[in-house]
Amino acid sequence: MIAVQDLTKEFGTVTAVENISFSISESEIFGFLGPNGAGKTTTIRLLSTLIGPTSGSISIDGRDPGKDGSYIRSITGLLTETPGLYEKISAYANLDYFSSFYSIADDRRASNIERYLRMFGLWERRNDLAGTYSKGMKQKLALCRALIHEPKILFLDEPTAGLDPASAHMVRSFIESLKEDRITVFLCTHNLAEASSLSDRVCFIKRKIIRIATLDELQDRDKNKRVEIVFKEDAERYRDLLEGMDGIKGLDIRENTASVFVEDPDNTNPGMIRELIDNNIEILYINQIKASLEDIYLDLIKDEEVK
């Protein structure tokens, strides 16, 4: 659905994104992560044909944005970083205005406006000026606007920013449900929990692409894999035993819990557990601790800074 090859964008002497390549399939949710100034918004603007690349190529639904910008914009929905609404006209008039630029029949347009306003709980206040809406309501209204023309691809820049927990949960569930409608989602977010719960794959960017993988792949390749062992007694008593075992990279002990960093859990864990049992050590629980996306993100960004 989206294919990007060696894409570079320069603004004068500043390179915003450099040689990035990725492809996104239909109905995939693609999480796009990176620190401020990493080139996330520039990438969204390039993909949504708002700006042109300095070099490289983009293909959206098999079309070239340079030649078929209007077509691409007609099949994509864009949620910008700021809601960008006309504050002195009503919520309904905002949606009516923006949707009138798409080729949709008037009755379908009206029914879509009603459907999304109801879905996001804004129908009762449809005639209120958009300027009187709270930040969260504006964000929901902007999301309605991005969906009103039933796009095939959705570019979302921080979709839950400014939303209260209940609304954020509702928006996340909604994004997840878009898969059923075979909508492809390009999700730019700082919210790592959101990215890990929604995305089929995540892409880390810091001007260049650092890594693209599924969450499982990232966790498998994590260099800080660890096992948490909860002993019946103070874990400090077993420090020497654990440190002496093969395959153990490091140890972190707190009260009766030992976090054991292992190189290769599949090979190391069976031997380690057997040895502990052979030594008549009483164990309450053993848990495999998977790195969170946040841990992985911070590691990758730190590595990139060292480079």
Add this chain to the structure above:
Amino acid sequence: MKNSFIIFRKEIREIIRNKNIWMPILIITLIFSIAMPLFLTLLSDSIFQDEDTVKFMEKVFGEVENPERVLVDFMTKQFLVFLLMIPAMVPSLIAPASVLMEKENNTLEPLLGTPIRTSELLMGKALTAMIPAFVISTINFLILTAVVDIAIYSKMGYLPLPTAEWIIVALILSPILSFILTMISVIVSSRSTDIRSAQGIGSVIILPIYLIIGLQIAGFFLINITYLLLACLVFFIFCPVLLRIAVRIFDRENILTRWKMKA
């Protein structure tokens, strides 16, 4: 083109609701198209009792058979330059508001994210400034013509307006002037972040119009058909140049990366 009219329709509604835009236009209409011509026509008798005015008349027109009629012709030419203020002023009030409203609301990015072409956006904005300018100028032209004709007919028994000069101003010079001022206002607005500063710069841009008015009132020259056609030609040459600059400024990438936006 359809998209340009969608923009035009929405913006016109907002302009009608914005009294900061239509109030100055209404005041100018009342002063220059109704009050001033009425006042001058009704006071024409006392003008001829003033020695200095009679001397000025003789200096400008020499010895004439019917000084009152010459004065009427002179005054109608003076009103003509006031008529140019409307097509100059209206775009400089509307265009900055129309462009900067998008910046203040951060609506340019989502708007450009729709299938609209940037040329359609520019045309929509230009129509929003130019059509009211043309309509209001024409209304002023008709009001001023009616007021002067009624007043003069009641006193002197003839209808002095419209003249060829008036028709050239109303149908050729006014649209050209409103186009030029619209393009200049769009260009200025792209570099501003608030409506007042853009309108301030816009009012500086129309200073040459005031200069022409001042020079004519001071008797430096008198507008005639030759001057008007020459002005039409000169302004017309400027039109494609300004259009090209405006189109370049209204480039999608330019708008998003170089225009000064509200934070």
